[in-house]
Amino acid sequence: MTGRFIIEPLKKSHNRSDFSCGNDRIDAFFRETVSQDLKRNYATCFVACDIETNRVAGFYTLSSNSVLLKDVPASLAQKLPRYPSVPAVLIGWLACHNDFKGMGLGESLLFDAIQTVATAPIGAHAIFAHAIDEKAATFYENYGFSRLLDQRLTLYLSIETAKKLMN
């Protein structure tokens, strides 16, 4: 897969109209709503483009976020300062077009998101991810993410663990 895709910020010139990842909610979000979120600075969006055809093969979004300390599993919470919430960055949605699945692109997008957050000059203790369903939650768990106590489809990975994963 190396060298086939370029990951870059979403631009107007990217064609989103035929994006299809197998999940209607995510497809509708990417085709119709993501530009509004960008305009209002609610999220940033990065796309993987097939260099040869310029097709959009996948994307992810990032937003600033926080989670209440009480919702974090005790094993993590006890190591954290006693502030009421934990600063974090949220991967809102991450998806690959059906035509580009199973070739490592989902993993590359996730690693790119982690790299972006881990090297940003803003403090964030963890990365959170919204999983669209159980299968998606498993995708994140495979990379060391853990589920929140009360919201089982929201998962977190500390930046410290994320950095180790990158190495």
Ligand SMILES: CC(C)(COP(=O)(O)OP(=O)(O)OC[C@H]1O[C@@H](n2cnc3c(N)ncnc32)[C@H](O)[C@@H]1OP(=O)(O)O)[C@@H](O)C(=O)NCCC(=O)NCCS
């Ligand atoms: C989940 C998704 C992003 C994976 O993308 P992909 O490019 O096919 O995945 P990769 O080829 O990089 O595979 C990475 C690993 O994830 C696993 N995986 C692939 N699709 C998966 C899925 N739907 N659920 C759980 N695990 C999955 C692969 O088996 C692989 O693990 P392995 O190396 O141990 O075999 C893609 O299937 C997708 O867009 N699904 C619909 C949207 C979605 O569920 N997004 C997830 C966050 S909401």
